[in-house]
Amino acid sequence: MRIASWNVNSLNARLPRVEEWLQRLEPDVVCIQETKLANDSFPALAFEALGYSSAHHGQGQWNGVAILSRVGLDDVVVDFADGGEPDVDARVIWATCAGVRVASVYVPNGREVDHEHYHYKLAWLGRLRAHLDANHSADEPLAVLGDFNIAPEDDDVWDINAFAGKTHVTPRERAALDTIKEWGLTDTFRHIWPENPGLFSYYDYTAGRFHKRQGIRIDLVLATQTLIDTATSAIVDRNGRKAWDGNKPSDHVPIYADFAIDA
DNA sequence: ATGGTGGACCTTCCA
Numbered sequence: 001m002r003i004a005s006w007n008v009n010s011l012n013a014r015l016p017r018v019e020e021w022l023q024r025l026e027p028d029v030v031c032i033q034e035t036k037l038a039n040d041s042f043p044a045l046a047f048e049a050l051g052y053s054s055a056h057h058g059q060g061q062w063n064g065v066a067i068l069s070r071v072g073l074d075d076v077v078v079d080f081a082d083g084g085e086p087d088v089d090a091r092v093i094w095a096t097c098a099g100v101r102v103a104s105v106y107v108p109n110g111r112e113v114d115h116e117h118y119h120y121k122l123a124w125l126g127r128l129r130a131h132l133d134a135n136h137s138a139d140e141p142l143a144v145l146g147d148f149n150i151a152p153e154d155d156d157v158w159d160i161n162a163f164a165g166k167t168h169v170t171p172r173e174r175a176a177l178d179t180i181k182e183w184g185l186t187d188t189f190r191h192i193w194p195e196n197p198g199l200f201s202y203y204d205y206t207a208g209r210f211h212k213r214q215g216i217r218i219d220l221v222l223a224t225q226t227l228i229d230t231a232t233s234a235i236v237d238r239n240g241r242k243a244w245d246g247n248k249p250s251d252h253v254p255i256y257a258d259f260a261i262d263a
Numbered sequence: 264a265t266g267g268t269g270g271a272c273c274t275t276c277c278a
Binding site for chain 2: 013034036206208248249
């Protein structure tokens with residue numbers, strides 16, 4: 001089973017890139033973030049034409065997450081089922097695809113350290129943990145994919161010194177991510193690559209960062225041990241960002257992992 | 264250079 005994730009930074013702007021990428025990569029399950037679409041504007045028919053069922057949790061101008069699957073899409077849940085109030089943003093959707101429980105997550109950015117949005121980010125990860133505690137067991141085949149807006153380790157950043165005092169690398173953010181992992185999830189990329197050889201999933205549009213390979217790895221495939229045991233590859237698909245003709249790239253690169261289980 | 268780029272949208276917010 002090939003499971004992929006991509007923060008597309010507007011599905012409206014990126015749909016041709018996404019369609020080309022789907023046909024090239026042939027993933028079984030795809031998690032999309034930042035659709036920036038309302039549910040009634042989601043291009044379900046375009047994905048159906050490529051063989052994918054889909055489920056979308058959108059709000060319009062900002063955020064928006066989706067799951068596509070060509071191996072079944074059941075038991076869709078949006079947001080958190082943790083007994084709390086609905087999230088103010090559309091940032092998480094869940095579905096079961098060929099027996100694997102999948103989440104597509106768009107973790108809040110945080111903006112600045114100690115900004116109100118930074119505390120929302122930490123609390124949001126706490127709710128993700130609470131949802132896992134309340135609804136799932138770590139012995140299930142389960143994967144949480146998406147834009148975590150946190151670089152797990154210093155070598156997931158092109159120059160850690162450039163991030164002094166900035167979000168995405170602070171101990172509090174990494175501790176919040178560790179709380180998710182401690183539930184029973186492993187970073188599939190790190191499992192395959194014990195040291196990051198310079199593969200990053202996000203490049204700021206400005207300053208030619210992509211071409212200078214000055215990026216950070218903040219898009220992750222977190223998987224339970226039963227899946228990790230079958231992992232055969234984990235890739236940050238640098239070429240996928242632009243698909244074929246180089247026009248209108250996202251600021252994120254698609255990622256994917258292959259698991260040797262029946263899809 | 265309080266810069267740079269891109270997407271939302273309508274003048275400014277967000278990443």
